[in-house]
Amino acid sequence: MxxxxxxxxxxxxxxxxxxxxxxxxxxxxxxxxxxxxxxxxxxxxxxxxxxxxxxxxxxxxxxxxxxxxxxxxxxxxxxxxxxxxxxxxxxxxxxxxxxxxxxxxxxxxxxxxxxxxxxxxxxxxxxxxxxxxxxxxxxxxxxxxxxxxxxxxxxxxxxxxxxxxxxxxxxxxxxxxxxxxxxxxxxxxxxxxxxxxxxxKVSLCDTSRKRGMELRLLYGVAYGHPWFGRWGYKFGRGCYGVNKPIYQKAIEAIQGIPLCLLNHHLSISNNEVSVIFSRYQALSDHSIVTLGDLLHFMLKLRSRLPEENITSSCNPTTVETNCRWSPKRVEAATRVIVEALKNREFRWVSRQEVRDAARAYIGDTGLLDFVLKSLGNHIVGNYLVRRCLNPVTKVLEYCLEDISTVFPNSEALIMNNSKAKPRNKITKVQLMKDIGYLYKHILNDQKPTMSTGVLSAIPMATRIILDTKFLLKEYTEEQLPIRGNSFKLFCTVTLRNNEGIDEGSKKPMLPYECVSFNENTTFDELRQEVEKCFREVYWRLRSFVVEAVANMSVKGSDLVVGSVEMGQKLVFIGSNDDQIGSEDSSGTGIVDCLCGAKEDDGERLISCDICEVWQHTSHALANADADALLNNIEKWVVIMMNLQRFYLGILHIFTCPVVRNNVKVL
Structure with missing residues (x-):
C-alpha cells in the first residue's frame, strides 16, 4: 500500500x-x-x-x-x-x-x-x-x-x-x-x-497565494470575501488600524469600477487589457460591466473548465441537443442578423427592428427568436454582437462592435470555421495567464498612472484588503441533546473582588463550558463539577472555589432539575488564590499608533525610548486617519457608480434613434 x-x-x-x-x-x-x-x-x-x-x-x-x-x-x-x-x-x-x-x-x-x-x-x-x-x-x-x-x-x-x-x-x-x-x-x-x-472560534492568518497572486485580494474583488470565505471565515481583525467598515468599502470600491473606464485609461498604454476584456465578454452570456463582474466570471469559468480540455471562446448560437433547427439553419440566420446590424452603421437598434429586417430572408420567426436570444454579447466574425436594455425605453437593443483592431494578430473568431478552431479555443492555462495579467496590471500596478485621477482608489483599496489578514469563523454552540439520564448546562465563572460588588453586576470572564449531570444532582454536586471543569481547562484556576450562583437563590441540597431549564446558561461566582494570567501578558506594552492600532497586530513595531509606546515602523497608510480614509473610499464608490450611469446614458443618447430623436439640440 x-x-x-x-x-x-x-x-x-x-x-x-x-x-x-x-x-x-x-x-x-x-x-x-x-x-x-x-x-x-x-x-x-x-x-x-x-x-x-x-x-x-x-x-x-x-x-x-x-x-x-x-x-x-x-x-x-x-x-x-x-x-x-x-x-x-x-x-x-x-x-x-x-x-x-x-x-x-x-x-x-x-x-x-x-x-x-x-x-x-x-x-x-x-x-x-x-x-x-x-x-x-x-x-x-x-x-x-x-x-x-x-x-x-x-x-x-x-x-x-x-x-x-x-x-x-x-x-x-x-x-x-x-x-x-x-x-x-x-x-x-x-x-x-x-x-x-x-x-x-477558529482564527487564521490568510497569506494564501497562487501563482504570485494574493488570494485574499483576488477573491475579495471577485466574490466579496477571501478564499477561506467558502468555509465561513470572515473579517476578524485588520492590521494597521483597518476595521470592518473600511475593509467592506475598499472591496466595494474596486468591485464597482466600470470596465469602460478602465479600458479608457489603460488601453492607450496597454492594449492587452482591452483584448482580455473583449475575450471574456464574448464568452459570457450576459453583460460584464464592472471589474468585480469580470473576475467573478473568470474564476467561475476556471472552476468549470477541465484541465486538459478547451472551451470555445465564441459559441454565439450553441445548438442544444434537443434543438429543432439544424446547425446550418442556425448559422444562416445568424449571418442574416449580423448583416442587418451592419446595415445600421453600428448604431443601437431595437430587437423588433432587427427581427423585422431579418424576416425578409428568414421566414421562421421561432428560429429568429432563438438566434436573437443566443447572440447577445458573442463574437461573430470580426464583430462583437452587443445586447443591452435601453435605460429609457426599457427595450432590448443590439449593436455591432468592430473588434478587428482589438485582435491585431487576426484573433477575430469565425463561427463554424474549422480552419480558425485553434483560435476559437481557450485553455485553463490561458485563463490563468489572463487572470494573472489583470492582477498585475490593475490590482498590483504601482505605476504613476494608477495613483492619479479616477484610478487612484485602486492602490488605496488594494492596500486595505491586503492588510486584512486575520480571519475568524465562529462555530455556534448549539443546544446539546439529552442522552438517557444525562442532562447538560452551559456554565461560566467570574471572580469576586475584594470590594464585594453586587452579584447581579458581575459579568462572565470566561467562555461557557458544557457541564453534564443526572436528574438527582444537587447544586452542591453541580458546584463541584464546575470547579473540576474550570480547574481542568485553565492553568490559573487550579485553586478556584465556587461560592454562589449569580442571580439565583438556591440551597446546596436543592436539585438542579426543576430549578433550571436544560441547556440554560449559568454564571458561578467564586474566588481564586493564584494570580490570573492572560495570553497578552507578554510585555508588549502600550500600542498607540497613528494608524489607529491599539493592540499588537503581528506587524513590526518599534518602541519610543521616552514614552515607551509602541508604533508601527512604516506603512503607506500608517499616517492616514481612519475616518477620512473611510469617507474617501465611499466618495470613490459614488463617483464610480455615477460615472458608469453617465457613460451608459450618453452612449444611448448618441446611438439609440428612439432617444436621439427626442433630444432637443440647442
Whole structure:
C-alpha cells in the first residue's frame, strides 16, 4: 500500500496488523470515528481513544496519537494525522499564545493544554519514524517534539486551546509542494474537525497565494470575501488600524469600477487589457460591466473548465441537443442578423427592428427568436454582437462592435470555421495567464498612472484588503441533546473582588463550558463539577472555589432539575488564590499608533525610548486617519457608480434613434 507508513525502510517496520484505517473524506463527521456529543475537551478525549499512542515521538509529559487516513483506494494513498497534547508546563518558552494576541483574544486566560492537529509532509513523517526506529531520540530527547510541532512545511497544522478556541496555522496544498492533497481538500478536512469537535472560534492568518497572486485580494474583488470565505471565515481583525467598515468599502470600491473606464485609461498604454476584456465578454452570456463582474466570471469559468480540455471562446448560437433547427439553419440566420446590424452603421437598434429586417430572408420567426436570444454579447466574425436594455425605453437593443483592431494578430473568431478552431479555443492555462495579467496590471500596478485621477482608489483599496489578514469563523454552540439520564448546562465563572460588588453586576470572564449531570444532582454536586471543569481547562484556576450562583437563590441540597431549564446558561461566582494570567501578558506594552492600532497586530513595531509606546515602523497608510480614509473610499464608490450611469446614458443618447430623436439640440 502506498502511504506514509510504507514510504521508507524504517517506517515499514511500524505497521501494525490491527491498525484501523479511516476515510479521509468523512473523518471528523459525527460517528467517524466517535459520536461527538460533549464539550470540546471531552470530544478530543473521545477522539484520541481511537488513535495509536506513539510512545517515543515526544518529550515526557507530551502525548501523541496517530490516525491513518485513506485518501483514495485506487491508486492507494494514505496520510497520517498526528494529534499532539501539549500541557502548558511543557511550553515554558511559549507560555503565552501570540496567535491569540494578534487576533484580539489577548484577554483570554491561559489554558492548561494545547492540542496540535498535524498532517505532516511525507519527508517529515519518514524522518520522524526513522528517528524512532534508530533510537536516536535517546541522545536528543527534544528532536521528536521539534519534528512534530515546531517544524515548518506541514501540509496542515492547526492548534486548539483546551477551551475550544483554535488557530489554523498553515495549509500547504499542491501549490506549496504537497503531492497528495489540494488546498481545498485540506481546508474541508480541517472544517470537519472543528465542527465535529465543537470548537468555539477558529482564527487564521490568510497569506494564501497562487501563482504570485494574493488570494485574499483576488477573491475579495471577485466574490466579496477571501478564499477561506467558502468555509465561513470572515473579517476578524485588520492590521494597521483597518476595521470592518473600511475593509467592506475598499472591496466595494474596486468591485464597482466600470470596465469602460478602465479600458479608457489603460488601453492607450496597454492594449492587452482591452483584448482580455473583449475575450471574456464574448464568452459570457450576459453583460460584464464592472471589474468585480469580470473576475467573478473568470474564476467561475476556471472552476468549470477541465484541465486538459478547451472551451470555445465564441459559441454565439450553441445548438442544444434537443434543438429543432439544424446547425446550418442556425448559422444562416445568424449571418442574416449580423448583416442587418451592419446595415445600421453600428448604431443601437431595437430587437423588433432587427427581427423585422431579418424576416425578409428568414421566414421562421421561432428560429429568429432563438438566434436573437443566443447572440447577445458573442463574437461573430470580426464583430462583437452587443445586447443591452435601453435605460429609457426599457427595450432590448443590439449593436455591432468592430473588434478587428482589438485582435491585431487576426484573433477575430469565425463561427463554424474549422480552419480558425485553434483560435476559437481557450485553455485553463490561458485563463490563468489572463487572470494573472489583470492582477498585475490593475490590482498590483504601482505605476504613476494608477495613483492619479479616477484610478487612484485602486492602490488605496488594494492596500486595505491586503492588510486584512486575520480571519475568524465562529462555530455556534448549539443546544446539546439529552442522552438517557444525562442532562447538560452551559456554565461560566467570574471572580469576586475584594470590594464585594453586587452579584447581579458581575459579568462572565470566561467562555461557557458544557457541564453534564443526572436528574438527582444537587447544586452542591453541580458546584463541584464546575470547579473540576474550570480547574481542568485553565492553568490559573487550579485553586478556584465556587461560592454562589449569580442571580439565583438556591440551597446546596436543592436539585438542579426543576430549578433550571436544560441547556440554560449559568454564571458561578467564586474566588481564586493564584494570580490570573492572560495570553497578552507578554510585555508588549502600550500600542498607540497613528494608524489607529491599539493592540499588537503581528506587524513590526518599534518602541519610543521616552514614552515607551509602541508604533508601527512604516506603512503607506500608517499616517492616514481612519475616518477620512473611510469617507474617501465611499466618495470613490459614488463617483464610480455615477460615472458608469453617465457613460451608459450618453452612449444611448448618441446611438439609440428612439432617444436621439427626442433630444432637443440647442
Amino acid at each position: 502506498s502511504s506514509y507508513l510504507d514510504g521508507g525502510g524504517g517506517c515499514r517496520k511500524r505497521r501494525r496488523g490491527g491498525e484501523r484505517i479511516f476515510k479521509f473524506k468523512s473523518f471528523g463527521e459525527n460517528g467517524c470515528p466517535v459520536e461527538f456529543d460533549g464539550s470540546f475537551r471531552n470530544n478530543v478525549k473521545a477522539l484520541v481513544e481511537y488513535g495509536n499512542l506513539e510512545m517515543n515521538l515526544c518529550n515526557d509529559g507530551v502525548l501523541c496519537w496517530t490516525f491513518q487516513l485513506e485518501v483514495h483506494r485506487h491508486p492507494p494513498l494514505n496520510v497520517l494525522l498526528f494529534v499532539v497534547e501539549e500541557p502548558v508546563r511543557a511550553s515554558s518558552i511559549n507560555l503565552h499564545c501570540k496567535h491569540c494576541r494578534y487576533v484580539g483574544w489577548g484577554n483570554h486566560m491561559i489554558c492548561n493544554k494545547k492540542y496540535h492537529f498535524l498532517l505532516p509532509s511525507k519527508d517529515t513523517v519518514a524522518s520522524c519514524f526513522n528517528c524512532d526506529e534508530t533510537n536516536s531520540y535517546e541522545s536528543n530527547p527534544e528532536k521528536g517534539k521539534l519534528n512534530l510541532v515546531e517544524l515548518k512545511g506541514h501540509i496542515m497544522h492547526g492548534v486548539f486551546h483546551s477551551n475550544g478556541f483554535g488557530h489554523l496555522l498553515c495549509v500547504n496544498g499542491m501549490e506549496m509542494g504537497s503531492d497528495q492533497l489540494a488546498g481545498y481538500q485540506i481546508t474541508e478536512f480541517w472544517d470537519r474537525l472543528c465542527t465535529g469537535l465543537q470548537a468555539r
